[in-house]
Amino acid sequence: MKVKSATPVDIFSLTDQGDALAVRLQMLMPGASRHHRPKPFIEIAQSSFRSGHRCIFICSTGIVIRALAPVLRDKYRDPAVIVIDQSGNYVIPLLSGHEGGAVAFAHDIAQAISAQCVVTSAMDYSRPIYTIGMGCERGCPLAFLQPLFEQVCREMDAAVTDSAVTDSAVTYSGLASIDLKADEAGLLELSKSLNLELHLFSAIELRQVEHLLSEKSEIVFKEVGCYGVAEAAALCCATKLTGMPAELALPKQKNARATIAVARSYAP
Structure with missing residues (x-):
């Protein structure tokens, strides 16, 4: 294991x-x-x-x-x-x-x-909540988003199968991105197909978790006002759903037109 x-x-x-x-x-x-x-x-x-x-x-x-x-x-x-x-x-x-x-x-x-x-803090954590964060080019079709999501699902399922914590597949509780993607047809279509609510966050909100990013992109910052979308959105979404801090479960992955990351938080 x-x-x-x-x-x-x-x-x-x-x-x-x-x-x-x-x-x-x-x-x-x-x-x-x-x-x-x-x-x-x-x-x-x-x-x-x-x-x-x-x-x-x-x-x-x-x-x-x-x-x-x-x-x-x-x-x-x-x-x-x-x-x-x-x-x-x-x-x-x-x-x-x-x-x-x-x-x-x-x-x-x-x-x-x-x-x-031996946990000495005031609160221990129990059920993990996983969220998906995605960023993409304007007009990115579902054909680029769906395979990226499926790739990450395979990686996460393999990870938890090897983990000492659980032997079951990961289920996701939310899909998230930056608010500039509110009308992004591909993301909306993916959200609908997965039956996951699309949570949107402003660049200011995404910057609140920039210290947790695996890397910071100056290019992304110049374009949208934060140093990363996929990882930050996943982190913000996990915290929003649990009310607790989040961590990256899978750092940013990408293809030619989109990025994706997985975050995890724990429901008290």
Whole structure:
């Protein structure tokens, strides 16, 4: 079973027992980087954190707090930080539990390694809500939108099948875009065919989640006033439906005329 993350992951260990667990985790997270007793530890850990990578530390929480304290900003910009004991019994979402997705990520890890997830925040999350965000050229026909949607569905279904959280296919609760697409025939047709309400957001609203985007496009900003449509719309839609923070479940994908992304939030 794999643990999915749309954001790069760095795994840090300081003991041989911890490194054995790190090797196991790396096998569950394709693409994750492993750092065993890195030197200098604090500088490398801080560099990873400042780069926005999700950080998994197999060591004491005190070591992590002392290492990262000088570079902490706020829960809206800091990446998820997870702490695991070297025996792999407990998984703790230490920083950015909700806004950064650490709680959900910790639950995934805990289930994958048969550990206990220790959540100390006031509210835990339960049912995931998935939303689709789309951007497209003016006059983009359904023939470009439908295949892109189907491609993403296949990727998401494959991801959750491998996930430790669920073995069922993803269902979507909303389709979203920028308000400039209110009369976009292709999007309206896709919305109708999927039986999903089309949620529209202004550029100002989309900019509220720009810190969560996988990349920012100056070209898109010059055209519509925000740094991305598909990812931002999906995030805004997920938050609108749950009233809770959202995270990217699948970063932006594209074809010749359209872009698409998937966001996830958790209904309390």
